[in-house]
Amino acid sequence: MIKISNNFYYIQNSIMGNNSYILINKNFCFIVDPSWNTDKLISFIESENLILKGIILTHLHYDHVGDTKKLLYNFDNVKIIVSTLGKEIVKNTSNRIFINDKDFKNNNFIYVEDEEVIENGLIKFLQTPGHSQCSMCIIFENRILTGDHIFVDEIGRTDLEYSNPKEMGISIKKFKNYVDENKIHDVYPGHNEFGTMKIILEKNKYLK
Numbered sequence: 001m002i003k004i005s006n007n008f009y010y011i012q013n014s015i016m017g018n019n020s021y022i023l024i025n026k027n028f029c030f031i032v033d034p035s036w037n038t039d040k041l042i043s044f045i046e047s048e049n050l051i052l053k054g055i056i057l058t059h060l061h062y063d064h065v066g067d068t069k070k071l072l073y074n075f076d077n078v079k080i081i082v083s084t085l086g087k088e089i090v091k092n093t094s095n096r097i098f099i100n101d102k103d104f105k106n107n108n109f110i111y112v113e114d115e116e117v118i119e120n121g122l123i124k125f126l127q128t129p130g131h132s133q134c135s136m137c138i139i140f141e142n143r144i145l146t147g148d149h150i151f152v153d154e155i156g157r158t159d160l161e162y163s164n165p166k167e168m169g170i171s172i173k174k175f176k177n178y179v180d181e182n183k184i185h186d187v188y189p190g191h192n193e194f195g196t197m198k199i200i201l202e203k204n205k206y207l208k
C-alpha cells in the first residue's frame with residue numbers, strides 16, 4: 001500500500017490499472033473499489049489493526065468490484081456501499097458483468113443518496129450517473145475519488161450497458177460546481193494516475 005497521508009492509502013494493480021483506496025477514521029477503515037488488490041488490502045488492514053467497516057463501490061463494473069467477495073469472507077459485518085441509483089443493477093441477477101445480490105446472501109448492501117454523509121460527515125457521496133447509472137464520487141476531506149467518472153485527462157466511457165451520455169454531461173457540470181464550491185484539492189480516479197484539481201482542470205478538455 002502506498003501512503004498518501006496518515007488516513008489515506010492507495011494501491012494500483014497492473015491488470016487494468018485499477019486504483020483501490022483505504023480511508024481511515026481512527027481504528028476503522030473503508031475500502032473504495034477493492035478490484036483485484038484484495039490480498040494486499042487484507043494484509044494492510046491486519047497489520048495496521050484496523051477494523052474494516054465498509055466497501056464503497058464507485059460503481060458496479062467488474063474491474064472495480066473485483067474480489068469484493070473475498071473481503072466479505074475475511075472480515076465480519078462489512079457493508080457494501082452503493083449509490084441508490086444502483087439498486088436496479090444489483091437486483092438484476094441475470095447480469096454477469098456486475099455483482100448482484102445473488103452473490104451476497106446476507107443483505108450486506110447499503111444504498112446512499114446524493115450528498116449523503118457517513119462517519120459524521122468525514123465521507124460524503126456525490127451521485128454522478130453517466131459512465132454507469134450507479135457511478136458516484138466520494139469526498140474525503142479535500143479529496144474527491146471519482147471512479148470512472150473523471151480521469152486526469154479523460155472521462156469515463158458512455159457506450160456501455162447502464163451508460164447515459166446525456167447524464168454524463170449533467171454529472172460533469174455537477175462535478176465542476178462541487179469541486180469549485182467546496183475547494184477540493186486533489187482528484188483520485190479509479191484508474192491510472194491521480195492529480196491536483198489544478199492540473200486536471202488544465203489537462204482535461206471535458207472540464208473546460
Ligand SMILES: [Zn+2]
Nearest residue numbers: 059061131148
Ligand atoms: Zn467502469
